[in-house]
Amino acid sequence: MHLATRATSYRIDLPAWIDDELVDVPDAIPDRTERMRLVHRLAARNFREGNGGPFAALVAETATGRIVSVGVNVVLASNVSSGHAEVTALGLAQTALASWDLGGEGMPSHELVVNWRPCIQCYGATMWSGVRTLVVAGDGPELEQITTFDEGPLTADWAAEFEARGIEVVQDVLRDEALAVFRDYRAMVDAGGALVYNARGGAE
Ligand SMILES: [Zn+2]
Secondary structure, eight states: OOOOOSOSOOOOOOOTHHHHHTTTOOSBOOOHHHHHHHHHHHHHHHHHHTSSSSOEEEEEETTTOBEEEEEEOOHHHHTOTTOOHHHHHHHHHHHHHTOSOTTOTTOOOEEEEESSOOOHHHHHHHHHHTOSEEEESOOSTHHHHHHOOOOOOOOTTHHHHHHHTTOEEEOOSSHHHHHHHHHHHHHHHHTTOSOOOOSOOSOO
């Protein structure tokens, strides 16, 4: 019998509640801190809705704050382990702009705003995306300590490697608010209401 692959495509979809959550959000958010505030709001709702972890991101035009896309972590909802908020937001922005390079010729500079330093996967995805700026709420071990996610072996000079490639890194934007979302998530995990989806959870 010949091989018939059991799937020929896979999807990353934003959850339906995103539309409700964005109903009072303007097309452009000129203030970067306010852009992060929206990210925190989406992250806080995302895990409660059961889509995935407490993570959200958005892609915006840096100069104007025009929002090109938003993303949340959809690992649980999609059964795709790479469905992190950054990958989702970047893919949706590239789809919206019909370009694999968000820093392409004639385009305005784009930034990725996300509620913590990226994991090793999203570190690479950000580097490949063409964004000129990465804005994170924080860096450091707190995310893994609080949530118990394994973010992978990101090196201490991760930000310098972005800078060396012309990608500015802006840190500590609403950091305490990010930690508050992670603590709320942890409380839900401890109460048995959310799954920390680290891989290799099987018995063998
Ligand atoms: Zn990630």
